Amino acid sequence: MKRGTTLFLKAAVILIAIPVLALCIFLVPEIGKFAAELYPDMAYLEYLVFIVFYGSAIPFYIALYQALKLLGYIDKNKAFSELSVSVLNKIKYCAITISGLYVLALPLFYLVAEKDDAPGVIVIGLVMIFAAMVIAVFAAVLQRLLKEAIAIKSENDLTV
Numbered sequence: 001m002k003r004g005t006t007l008f009l010k011a012a013v014i015l016i017a018i019p020v021l022a023l024c025i026f027l028v029p030e031i032g033k034f035a036a037e038l039y040p041d042m043a044y045l046e047y048l049v050f051i052v053f054y055g056s057a058i059p060f061y062i063a064l065y066q067a068l069k070l071l072g073y074i075d076k077n078k079a080f081s082e083l084s085v086s087v088l089n090k091i092k093y094c095a096i097t098i099s100g101l102y103v104l105a106l107p108l109f110y111l112v113a114e115k116d117d118a119p120g121v122i123v124i125g126l127v128m129i130f131a132a133m134v135i136a137v138f139a140a141v142l143q144r145l146l147k148e149a150i151a152i153k154s155e156n157d158l159t160v
Helices: 003-038 045-075 082-116 120-159
Strands: none
Touching: 003 045, 003 082, 045 082, 082 120
């Protein structure tokens, strides 16, 4: 693969990371305050919001770092190696972790949606779960295909 293509993909990964960081810095505290204002008797909801959003940001950034590593392997012509399989496995588990956190947070989304009369909040939570699971399944499929390609490549190397 040409270096320019992977450079473009690396830039895209970084451009994905910047808005999420901005959301974590500016929007998450506001959402936490809003949830605490909706339920003043349950002020701990603010901390649950922090746990969910910041807790999902950690595996998100780990997955982005792994994507950058995978692009580095592609640049070094090590795309068909066990290193790439390992990276895809880590991306898969990061996506499953994100999805699991949002599944656990659905009651929190329900509480906010019920009090604020905004059912779209629940849909946002479901979209986050669905998107993370799609990424996990995609990484698992790529991982399996890569394992099969490595097996075929090693078989061909032994034949010649």
